[in-house]
Each structure stands twice: as C-alpha cells, then as structure tokens.
Amino acid sequence: MIVKLLTPHLLPFTLVGLVAFSALFASSQVYSQEMRYIRDTLFVPLRSGQSYKHRIVHKGLESGTPLILLEESEDEAYSRVKTNSGIEGWLQTQYLSDEPSARAQLESFKLENDKLKAQSATLKKELNTISKQYQDAKSTMAQLSKGQQSSEQELAEIKSISANAISLNSENKDLLQLNQVLQNKVDMLTTDNQHLNDKLDNDAFLNGAFAVLIGVFITLLVPRLWPSKSSEWA
Incomplete structure (x- = not known):
C-alpha cells in the first residue's frame, strides 16, 4: 500500500484554472487498492469527478489522511480514492x-517512542525484580553452602563414631567369644572339682569305714591275742 500527503506550497481550496477532462470513468485506468496520503497542506476537497466543477463529496481531507487508491485517470492528473470511512471521490x-x-510520521515516531519507553520501563522493572531474585538466590545458595559444609562435618563425625562403634562391636564380639570360652572352661573346672569332691567324699567314707572295721577287728582280736591274768598267775 502506498500513501501520499498534501504539499505545503499548493493551496487547498483555490483550485482554479483546471481543465475539465472528458470521459470521467471510461478513460480512467484501474489500479489495485494501494494506500495514498494527503500531502503536507491543510485540506484537500474530494469531488465526484475529475475537475473542480464537480460536486464536493468531502469538504476537505486533512494532511496525512490515509486513502485507498482505486484508479487513476489516463493522464494521471486525477486519482479516485476511498477513505477509511468508505467515502469515494476524485482529487488531483x-x-x-x-x-x-x-507530521504523521512524527506522531507515529512519538507513539513508537512512547511504546518503547513503556517497554523499557517494564523491562527495567523486570530487570530489578530478576536482580533482586538473583541476590536472594545467591544469599540462599550461600546459606545452603554453609549448611552443606556443616552437614559434611557432621557426617564425618558420624562416620568416625560409626567406625568406632563398628570397632567396639567387633571387640565386643571377640570379648563375648572369649567370655564364652572362659565360661566353658569354668564349667569344666567346676565339673572336675565336683568329681574330685565326690571322690574325696567317697575316699573319706571308705577310709572311715575301713578305720571302723580295723577298730572292730582290733577290739575283737586283741583280747584273744593278749594272755589273760588268770592263766599267768596259775
């Protein structure tokens, strides 16, 4: 689409001295719908035909007004255009x-500049938010790192304690085994001692019985072996 504007050195309403052209539409060349703009003048009237004598269909198009180009006359002196509101007519x-x-470009640049400023402000705000989040994340990371170091130290202590506990457990198992061996020996010695005591008791009983028998034997035998007094005196 192509756009055109009014030139400032041309007067908008004093369009005199123009020659009327014959064959208003028959001699016109049809163009595709391209965009055109009123030049940098004040206002341009839109007429029903290709001369200043034709009826004005629009009192004046302001400079910078976008128009759709419908066709041009054979000599390209006039153009038939259409406004955004749907009004069609001819103008030079x-x-x-x-x-x-x-002016239109300046306004467009201003709008674009305002838009860019708004985007810049939004991006700046987002950047500040991201920067704050980064600082918070950095602080959190430092705390996590400190906590990790503390956890690693605690883990090392736990490992050391666990190693000592494992060593103590192994030593305890060895002591339990040794204690069991000693307990077995004590049980064996206790059994042997009981056997010895029983044997001693039996020996003492036998010795006592033997002594009793000897005493009885002596009591019975000695009187017989010893001569009686009556026989000695006789």
Whole structure:
C-alpha cells in the first residue's frame, strides 16, 4: 500500500484554472487498492469527478489522511480514492504522496517512542525484580553452602563414631567369644572339682569305714591275742 500527503506550497481550496477532462470513468485506468496520503497542506476537497466543477463529496481531507487508491485517470492528473470511512471521490494526483506526512510520521515516531519507553520501563522493572531474585538466590545458595559444609562435618563425625562403634562391636564380639570360652572352661573346672569332691567324699567314707572295721577287728582280736591274768598267775 502506498500513501501520499498534501504539499505545503499548493493551496487547498483555490483550485482554479483546471481543465475539465472528458470521459470521467471510461478513460480512467484501474489500479489495485494501494494506500495514498494527503500531502503536507491543510485540506484537500474530494469531488465526484475529475475537475473542480464537480460536486464536493468531502469538504476537505486533512494532511496525512490515509486513502485507498482505486484508479487513476489516463493522464494521471486525477486519482479516485476511498477513505477509511468508505467515502469515494476524485482529487488531483499531485496532492498524493507515497509516504505519510512529516507530521504523521512524527506522531507515529512519538507513539513508537512512547511504546518503547513503556517497554523499557517494564523491562527495567523486570530487570530489578530478576536482580533482586538473583541476590536472594545467591544469599540462599550461600546459606545452603554453609549448611552443606556443616552437614559434611557432621557426617564425618558420624562416620568416625560409626567406625568406632563398628570397632567396639567387633571387640565386643571377640570379648563375648572369649567370655564364652572362659565360661566353658569354668564349667569344666567346676565339673572336675565336683568329681574330685565326690571322690574325696567317697575316699573319706571308705577310709572311715575301713578305720571302723580295723577298730572292730582290733577290739575283737586283741583280747584273744593278749594272755589273760588268770592263766599267768596259775
């Protein structure tokens, strides 16, 4: 789409000295719907035909007004255009420009600049938020690192304690085994001692019985072996 604007050195309403052209539409060349803009002048009237004598269908198009180019006359002196509101008419091609007016471009630049400023402010705000989140994350990471070092130290202590506990457990098992061996020996010695005591008791009993027998034997035998007094005196 092509856009045109009014030139400032041309007067908008004093369009005199124009020659009427014959064959209003028959001699016109049809173009595709391209965009045109009113040049940098004040206002341009839109007429029903290709001369200043034709009826005005629009009192004046302001500079920078976008128009759709429908067709041009055979000599390209007039152009039939259409406004955004749907009004169609003819005006001199010299009032059209392929580019928007400087004022329209300036307004467009201002709007774009305002838009960029708003985007910049938004991005700055987001950047501040991200920066704060980064600082918070950095602080959290430092705390986590400190906590990790503490956890590693505690883990090392636990490992050391666990190693000592494992060593103590092994030593305890060895002591239990040794204690069991000693307990077995004690049980064996206790059994042997009981056997000896029983044997001693039996020996004492036998010795006592033997002594009793000897005493009885002596009591019975000695009187017989010893001579009686009556026989000695006789």
